[in-house]
Structure formats: C-alpha cells, structure tokens
Amino acid sequence: MPERSTLLRVEHLRKxxxxxxxxxxxxxxxxxxxxxxxxxxxxGPSGCGKTTLLKCLAGLLPPTSGxxxxxxxxxxxxxxxxxxxxxxxxxxxxxxxxxxxxxxLPLRHKKLSRAERDTLVTDAIEAVGLPHAARSHPWQLSxxxxxxxxxxxxxxxxxxxxxxxxxxxxxxxxxxxDLEDLVRELHTTRRISTVFVTHDIDESVYLGERVLxxxxxxxxxxxxxxxxxxxxxxQLTTRALRRFTELRTHVYDQIQRAKLGQVAPQxxx
Amino acid sequence: MxxxxxxxxxxxxxxxxxxxRFRGAGIRIAAGFLFAFGLPxxxxxxxxxxxxxxxxxxxxxxxxxGEAFVDTWVGRAFLDDVLPSLYRLGLGIVASxxxxxxxxxxxxLFRWLRELLEPLLEFFRAIPPPVLIPVAMxxxxxxxxxxxxxxxxxxxxxxxLNTIEGxxxxxxxxxxxxxxxxxxxxxxLWFLVLPASSPRIMTGVRQGLSVALILMVISEMFAxxxxxxxxxxxxxxxxxIAEMWSGILLLGLVGVLLAVxxxxxxxxxxxxxxxxxxxxxx
Numbered sequence: 001m002p003e004r005s006t007l008l009r010v011e012h013l014r015k016x017x018x019x020x021x022x023x024x025x026x027x028x029x030x031x032x033x034x035x036x037x038x039x040x041x042x043x044g045p046s047g048c049g050k051t052t053l054l055k056c057l058a059g060l061l062p063p064t065s066g067x068x069x070x071x072x073x074x075x076x077x078x079x080x081x082x083x084x085x086x087x088x089x090x091x092x093x094x095x096x097x098x099x100x101x102x103x104x105l106p107l108r109h110k111k112l113s114r115a116e117r118d119t120l121v122t123d124a125i126e127a128v129g130l131p132h133a134a135r136s137h138p139w140q141l142s143x144x145x146x147x148x149x150x151x152x153x154x155x156x157x158x159x160x161x162x163x164x165x166x167x168x169x170x171x172x173x174x175x176x177x178d179l180e181d182l183v184r185e186l187h188t189t190r191r192i193s194t195v196f197v198t199h200d201i202d203e204s205v206y207l208g209e210r211v212l213x214x215x216x217x218x219x220x221x222x223x224x225x226x227x228x229x230x231x232x233x234x235q236l237t238t239r240a241l242r243r244f245t246e247l248r249t250h251v252y253d254q255i256q257r258a259k260l261g262q263v264a265p266q267x268x269x
Numbered sequence: 270m271x272x273x274x275x276x277x278x279x280x281x282x283x284x285x286x287x288x289x290r291f292r293g294a295g296i297r298i299a300a301g302f303l304f305a306f307g308l309p310x311x312x313x314x315x316x317x318x319x320x321x322x323x324x325x326x327x328x329x330x331x332x333x334x335g336e337a338f339v340d341t342w343v344g345r346a347f348l349d350d351v352l353p354s355l356y357r358l359g360l361g362i363v364a365s366x367x368x369x370x371x372x373x374x375x376x377x378l379f380r381w382l383r384e385l386l387e388p389l390l391e392f393f394r395a396i397p398p399p400v401l402i403p404v405a406m407x408x409x410x411x412x413x414x415x416x417x418x419x420x421x422x423x424x425x426x427x428x429x430l431n432t433i434e435g436x437x438x439x440x441x442x443x444x445x446x447x448x449x450x451x452x453x454x455x456x457x458l459w460f461l462v463l464p465a466s467s468p469r470i471m472t473g474v475r476q477g478l479s480v481a482l483i484l485m486v487i488s489e490m491f492a493x494x495x496x497x498x499x500x501x502x503x504x505x506x507x508x509x510i511a512e513m514w515s516g517i518l519l520l521g522l523v524g525v526l527l528a529v530x531x532x533x534x535x536x537x538x539x540x541x542x543x544x545x546x547x548x549x550x551x
Contacts, residue, residue, distance in 0.1 A: 083449070084449040092445075092446045094465075095545050096467075108452075139545040139549075
C-alpha cells in the first residue's frame, strides 16, 4: 500500500443555484484529488464559489453534476468522516452551552463510553490551548479563542477530513498568525487531512502543502501548485524565505490571470 | 433574525461582570429596596391621609381594607377560595406552556405547516376568551377543568406565537453546524431549537401569565362556588366594599408574586442570553 492513499476525489463538480430570476453558476467544473494526511489550501478571487465548493465537499449542498468521493464512496450528505469549521464562529458555537458542552455535543450520538467521550473532549480542548476556559461560555471569550473552540469541536469529532471555511477572516492579524500556527501544529502532530479555504494568498502559501488556485466564475481549477517549503514553518523565518516570496508571487499572478480570464471569451474551456 | 446573530463580540470582554459585583453591594441593596418600595409606601400614605377626609363609603381607607384583608383572607377562606384559585391558575399556566411550546415548536419547524395554520391561528387568537366561558360551561360543566380550559384558551396564544417565531428564526449557521455534525433529531431539539428560541418563549410566557390571571378571575366570576373571582363578585353584590377591595389587593399581590417567580426562573433559563447581551453592549 502506498504511504498516502487518495482520500478525497472531486470529479467534474458543477453547481448551479436555480432561482426565479435566473440560474447562477457558482462552480463550473472542478476536479482534484487529495491524499490522506495532506493540507490543501483552496484560494481564489472573491465570489468564485469557494464556500460553495466547501459545502459540496461537506455534503451540505448537493452538486448539480459531478462527483465528490470520500474513501471511494460518493458523498451524499453530511458524513462522520468530515468536520467543518465555519467562518462565523459567533454563530456556529452555541452560546447556551459551555466550551466543553459545545465540543461534546457532536460526540453525543457517537457510540462512545462516557470516559472515552470525556477523554476526547479534554484532549481536544487542550490541543487548542484552552483548558482554562472549558467551563466558560463562548461569548465570554475573544474571537480568536472562540474559533479555537470551533476547531476543538471539529477535531474531537475525529473526522478524516477537516474542512475550514475562511476560518480566520474575522479575527485580527496577531490572532490570525497564532491560529495559523495552531492549524500547522495540529496538522503536523496529528496528521489531520485538512482542506483550508481562504482568500488570503500569503496564508494559503504559509499553511498549505498544496494550493489549489480557483479561477473566476465559471469556476475551474486554475492551478494545482505543490508548496515545496520545509515542513517546519515559522511566521518569521518561513515568510522571509525567498521561495516563499516566489510562491506567493506565483499564486498572486495566477489569481490575477484568473480574474482576467473572466474577460477573455471562454478561452480556457 | 435572532438579536445576537452577527453582532461582533468584543474581544477581551470576558469576565466583565465579576469584578465590581460585590463592591458596595450593601448600598446597592438598600437603594434597590428604597426604589422598589418607596413609591408604593408614599402612595399608601397619601391614600391614608386622603381617606380620613373622605366620607365616600365606596372608597374606604387603607386601614379599613387592611383590617378586612386579615379578617377575610387569613383562615378558612385561604383554603376555600385562595388555594383553589391558585390551583386553577397554576394548572392553566403549566398547560398553556406545555401546549404552546410543543405545538409552537412543531409548527415553527415546518414551513408548510406554518403557512397552512397561520390564518387560522390569527383568527382564534383574535377571539376574546371570555366569550368562550358559556360554551365551556355547556361542554364541561361548572368544573375546575372548565376554568383551566378557559385560562389555556387565552394564555396559550402569546406562548404559541412567540415559540413559532423563535423556532423559525433559529440561526442558519447554527442549523448548518448541526447538519454537518449529524446531530440527531432529539439532540437538535434539546440543544439547538429550544435554547435558541428560549428568549422568545420566555417573552411569550411573560405575556401569558397576565392573561392567565385575568381569565382565572373572569372564569370564577361567571360560574363558580369558590375562588378569588367568585368571592370578589360575591362581596360586590352584597355591598361588602372593604372586603371587595381586599380581594382586589390580594389579586394584585398574586400578580406581583407571579412576576417575581417568573423573573427568578427567567434569570436562570436565560442566563446565557443576558450574559451575552451584557458582553455585546460592553
């Protein structure tokens, strides 16, 4: 068996929102595969259907056509193999539950003993660095801490893929750097396969082992870029590397080209 | 459309309420006491002074009424009239909450059901419940269940309609979160839908309480051989004016106690909600 097997396969995914005023094509044709243990960043110009792609991956939206396959079987709805971290942490955490209660909630219907469940919850809360806040309510915490709770909830669920939808778009730059390092750390220590959707080019290059650049609508994969930076990353040194700058410039170029591709008459198809 | 949705929670605003809570607590309690009871006391004094100068026998002074209050309600009448009234009121309130929240949750969860029932509900809500008393008497006789039915027929509406609205307005991201983690139906109801709509449900219950008190009195005035409403109507017909006023006083006290009890429950149930609003406002 190869060390890295295909975990997620997306083939000719297409999503059209039908509405009375006319159909909107959110995703044109996307295909890619992802191996187990990979950290893939999806980046693209705003409004290119990143969130739609993510919801299709997570089984929250049915694709119009095409296929999303997880471990060889098609995704037809939300599955225990996936956990989503939403951008709006304030609306994704339940304010009437404590931090612990929020992390524990998705585990209730899993067939686990009380002790196993407790261990998972405690472990997840410790992994995101919030053991002191376990009994607080989410609204008593800062934005960055709330997003940590959402991440803890996702990893306690023990998914095969962690799907993150612009999770740090609403926090300040300092907190953002800390949370990026948390994602890197969780990925290296636990080998959690992660799809990380972002609009931030630097973030995608800093975090990812691979960056999928999406084109403007109708959305395709503009480029599938391997990030050949050393696995040990650090906010100061990694971002100062020449290779980092090159990659970031490259992704930036691709996105600019993707934007222009909209003007060019269907040249890419 | 929930009031807390989308409002950014100020970073580092945690522990906003713990620091200054106990400082000067004594002064604050004293001030609170003064604020709460100062005006009623003043009104009582003014009334007392005014009644010494008045000879109108329909408006006796506070002392006369106070005397009548003790004579009338302390002792047997408490068992014969006050307890049955409170029993009907309590049963009516509990039944209204159970029916209102249960039906409201089901209706709120299904859009088609909501659209189907809304005109009918608006119609039934518009009917003043006292007109149902003769009908209820005919169907159920002059019984406790008749009075409970009348109470429920009025008090259930604010609870029902607020629950529908609260359930309907459950935040979409919270629902999507529940979807993505495959939360089961019961968990969803217990950990998402009901808590999310609890602020609206409590608003409905608060309105329902005052309606219930009114209907308790009216149903007893119509047809009863016991109860506060019956006793007050009896005093009115027999020109026992001071006794009648003492009954009205007792009704007011019941209402106040009801509000206090509700406030205690609400503070417990909605602690997260008030806490969150405090943080958001800070």
